Amino acid sequence: METWNRSEREKVKVSWNGKVISVQPRIRLTRSFDQRTHNYLGYILTIRGSVDGEELTFTVGIGKEAQSKYHFETGQVVRGKSEKVPDSKSEVSDYYKTSELKVVEKGAEQKGFGPPWQGVPPVLEVYRERGHRRLHARTYERNCRICIWGSCMPVEMIIDHWNPRKKKYRFETFCYGPKSCPFYRAGPTRKVPGRKGMIWEEEDWIDQDAVSHRGMDE
Ligand code: SF4
Incomplete structure (x- = not known):
């Protein structure tokens, strides 16, 4: 090399x-069918x-x-x-x-309150602790590109865990922000390809579970 x-x-x-x-x-996301891991870079x-x-x-x-x-x-x-x-x-x-x-x-402009939220983003541990919900790609482009709670992640999908070199790639958008944000739109559920043409769907309850420890305005 x-x-x-x-x-x-x-x-x-x-x-x-x-x-x-x-x-x-x-943040980089690795998916292997129904499993996912985050790499906070x-x-x-x-x-x-x-x-x-x-x-x-x-x-x-x-x-x-x-x-x-x-x-x-x-x-x-x-x-x-x-x-x-x-x-x-x-x-x-x-x-x-x-x-x-x-x-x-230094930035001179007034940032005001969100949404979208600006200013210095928190440490990565805060994102990990908050958890995310999927965010519609169109909403991300329209309203969330400037928000500290928005994230566009490169996703590596391991299609067959017996043959980990078989991979696919894509980008997915997520929101770590308050559940009450009026801009939020989930968009279609995400489907993850697996062995022999199988598909796993990441249903709404997974997002609800990931942010269930937060109140609506947190
Ligand atoms: S939906 Fe999420 S990322 Fe978009 S503005 Fe609201 S809090 Fe920020």
Whole structure:
């Protein structure tokens, strides 16, 4: 396997800067029929700005250590250098492996109350403890992309646990926010393919169970 030293890595990085539009958790989901596991990787910054001089909106995946150091939130102007994500199946963000991160300007705008909720997102343990409900992909695009409780996860599905190399990939959207949020729409149930053409359906009770320890406004 090819390994790069630090200076070789720095050479392939692109410089970016811009204004933070949203900060959401960076969580990877693995499904194996009716089983699911979460891998809490860090956070995703959506930034409107430029990459190597080109104007665009892009996303950068960062670790939880970077978030706890810089307290990223909507409205800040930030910059850094990152690698382009080579495998878009297992990563939602466009860029990752970031160095030279810096908050250039603090956010000046008033965030007010949600929904959608903005500001500094909580630590990843809070997301784990809260649990999520599935969120309609269209609702996520329309209302939830800027909310700290929204999440778009890359999903790896192990089709046959006797042959774990047989996998499929997709993205799924979730809400970790208050159950009373007026924007919330569940959307269709999620179906997970298994061996010999079998399908498992993730029914509504699974979502209800995952957030049953929270009140409507928590
Ligand atoms: S539905 Fe969830 S993610 Fe969307 S705005 Fe409400 S709390 Fe945020």
